[in-house]
Amino acid sequence: MAPSKYPLGVIANRLGGASPLPVADRDAIQSLPFFVRTIEAHQDIVNEDGPSTHCCMILDGWTCCYQLLADGRRQILSLHVPGDLPNLQSFHLPQSDFGMAAVTRASVAFVPYADLRKLTEESAAIAQAFRREALVAAATYRAWITSIGRRDARQRFAHLICELYLRLEAVELATANAMPMPIRQSDLADALGLTAVHVNRTLKGLRNEGLIDLRARRLVIHNWEDLCTAGDFSPKYLHLSE
Amino acid sequence: MAPSKYPLGVIANRLGGASPLPVADRDAIQSLPFFVRTIEAHQDIVNEDGPSTHCCMILDGWTCCYQLLADGRRQILSLHVPGDLPNLQSFHLPQSDFGMAAVTRASVAFVPYADLRKLTEESAAIAQAFRREALVAAATYRAWITSIGRRDARQRFAHLICELYLRLEAVELATANAMPMPIRQSDLADALGLTAVHVNRTLKGLRNEGLIDLRARRLVIHNWEDLCTAGDFSPKYLHLSE
DNA sequence: CGCAAACTTGATGGCCGTCAAGCAAAGTGG
DNA sequence: CCACTTTGCTTGACGGCCATCAAGTTTGCG
DSSP states (O other), X not given: OXXXXXXXXXXXXXXXXXXXXXXXXHHHHHTSOOEEEEEOTTOBOOOTTOTTTEEXXXXXXXXXXXXXOTTSOEEEEEEEOTTOOTTTTOTTOSSOSSEEEESSSEEEEEEEHHHHHHHHHHOHHHHHHHHHHHHHHHHHHHHHHHHHHHOOHHHHHHHHHHHHHHHHHHTTSOBTTEEEOOOOHHHHHHHHTSOHHHHHHHHHHHHHTTSEXXXXXXXXXXXXXXXXXXXXXXXXXXXXXX | OOOOSOTTHHHHHHTTTTSOOOHHHHHHHHTSOOXXXXXXXXXXXXXXXXXXXXXXXXEESOEXXXXXXXXXXXXXXXXXXXXXXXXXXXXXXXXXXXXXXXXXXXXXXXXXXXXXXXXXXXXXXXXXXXXXXXXXXXXXXXXXXHHHHHOOHHHHHHHHHHHHHHHHHHTTXXXXXXXXXXXXXXXXXXXXXXXXXXXXXXXXXXXXXXXXXXXXXXXXXXXXHHHHHHHTOOGGGXXXXX
């Protein structure tokens, strides 16, 4: 996405989900103070006075939240696409328990928490939208736990694709069963709790089944219903519509 | 715990974590309207006008949040002990994406969300305590994702024990490296993303290593440091103290 | 004391991790 | 425009962790 005159427009449009915010509130969001940073792929999203005082808003590209283990292995906790607020809830925590990184080259807006807070005090609709955002984030965490804990590789992968497709569709970055998939297999592995080798084999399986196609960082879903079945996917936890 | 004259005392005492609430706020919490239900072990915590309108507060026993898969298998998302508020955040959601069940016989207080909400508007300290509670819940979700996604059975089990010990200690239900462990191995399996058989073998391994002992629903930790190492456990995400 | 639920243990197999090599694609510099 | 390099993808061989199935054995409770 080209840098626009109103960079926070993606955020303002997306907040509220199925019931978009009133124009006044959207304007208020676009008037927030912020600065934008471009983060190269696979680089951490942190700077001197980073996430502890500022809320991140993804304007372009994909990012993730992750934790590292003692032996250096990584678990990705969540993937984020344009319009997402990866650390909306983590303010006034003495120290964050997770890291944030760019999955692709990404542009991220940083908004001081203080200003966000003020906004929620001035607009009940925005406060409500933020609460909704937090609820969906928690529900998404829950879905990941279940996926990683109880589903096999094929189901996990299918589930993740379904989730990402709907989330991208909601911000008009996916349509007609096609979506960008600009992420390395090794990152997918960290997200799915697998190894890159096994992600590759699983992908091959899904391709051979005719469920999806993935070429040149573009993924095509050949049969949405079957993919949902394969992933035991039920979209209600995303609360994208009523 | 015997039914006391102030059933919500556990909650009032625990909220705020390392910086307990002022007496006035604790009194306000104990004055909330509520009703108490006793739920038998392995029964769902739901009734006609249950969790969607009422916030649950665990007074005694252990409970869990869980999701079911299409094939009937179960993933436990979180375990809850006295003082916990398992569904603090899930109000004004059209439909919950998870179930709640008693792990042991449990007594649960139900408080109307409306009254909770009012309380947060009247007391900044309580509002803050609830926010903190939500943050810790989210951090705990993240720790579970990492555990299930990237740690083997032994590490997962050790990690869970460490977490539960500290949480029980915080409400004075554990001390001197001993804690109650009133949960079936098959439930542990659902929490850890394993099978009951493998939980049993893993437990045997930890016992043989001399790390823990578990008899008659009582768990003794022989070496806290070693157990933390075995589980790659770092307590900071629980935010129990500064 | 008797039954049911939960724990324990063994045998077997499969999913997925690990190691290793080759291939394709994308970027770089001359 | 093309060697060259780097990064990421693909595939094979092998092994281990954990699931599954199938007995017992112990514990708890009426």
